[in-house]
Amino acid sequence: MSATSERRERDRAHRHRLIITAARELAEAEGWDAVTTRRLAERVEYSQPVLYSHFDGKDAIVGAVALDGFGELATHLRDARQGAAEPGSALRAVCGAYLDFATARPALYQAMFTLPTDLKFASADTPPPLRACFDEFVACYRADNERRELHAEVVWSALHGMAVLSASGRIPPSWREERLDFLDARLADTPA
Amino acid sequence: MSATSERRERDRAHRHRLIITAARELAEAEGWDAVTTRRLAERVEYSQPVLYSHFDGKDAIVGAVALDGFGELATHLRDARQGAAEPGSALRAVCGAYLDFATARPALYQAMFTLPTDLKFASADTPPPLRACFDEFVACYRADNERRELHAEVVWSALHGMAVLSASGRIPPSWREERLDFLDARLADTPA
DNA sequence: GAACCCAGTATAGCGGTGCTAGACATCCTG
């Protein structure tokens, strides 16, 4: 029983990932409106009910894509922070990387922040990748800064606001760099 | 022909508003998912096609509700700014009023910022109420500040980010005041 | 005053949605 059931479980996990990546590719190619359960099923070459044996519903699929996105965003931010020439420029680098991510993968960003998902953010069971993203902002402040978490929250809020307001054309995309410089100048850690 | 047709036009305008307020009330009571064209038609006691004689589609109805929201937000922000004891506390008052509005009317705020609408924000034809909201932030900075518009954009972005991130439970709602104080302290106009 | 006309309304229906019950096949187990 073990060998075959193990293989089945592998196949199942493989198909699980297949559904997630197919949903993401379809969304990035044609937008989330095009991601219907029928089209998704057709794309993975299974019938609709199979999707429901892997996920509780469409929202859960979107949530799985979003979770992937948080994982990628976390590494993206970490790379930017660690690649900064000096500690003082870490925040600026992370902020730029954040907006890059949001504009480069709009569909993914949409799944992470504006689409209805099954992701729970209630309390201690925050998904680790989401926490990892937040921690990248926190890490831009000195450890002895008692309010570094609060600062990180505000920075993240500002970046998210800039991302969605510029994506919907409510603020002009032209002065992106100036906004980022301003944000960095005003919200960065005060040097010791 | 004039008297009756004028009355008809009045009736029509009245019904136009009836649809908008019905959509808004339904959304605020049961969320936007519950606002379907059928339920909305039933609520205004007309049949579905009547909605389409007033609006291009559901998105346009949401857009009309959103436009109402921007008008209300503008006056709300103006009241807060003008009610500030001294010019130096205007920004703080406006920011507080903004978050109050977002948390007090979540469905309305959703229509204004996250739902798909027909509102055009492309270029010069920005809807006046939206421009009025933005101008309230600008007015919190001195007129000789050359970058007051840029500052206003960043403040608005931060507030919007705080509104949606706390509404979705990604940042804790507890430290709201501290975040606002921090935002005001760092982003306010530098005194002359 | 009667015939006409037309704006405005409702009925009924189209193609699509997310989701699921039941029939069916396929493979492991005893």
Next chain:
DNA sequence: CAGGATGTCTAGCACCGCTATACTGGGTTC
């Protein structure tokens, strides 16, 4: 090799946004 569990598909439900078509009742004209 039969029995049973596992897994998949077909078919369909209730609902969605939206619209073509039929109808009706008031205003206009002869």
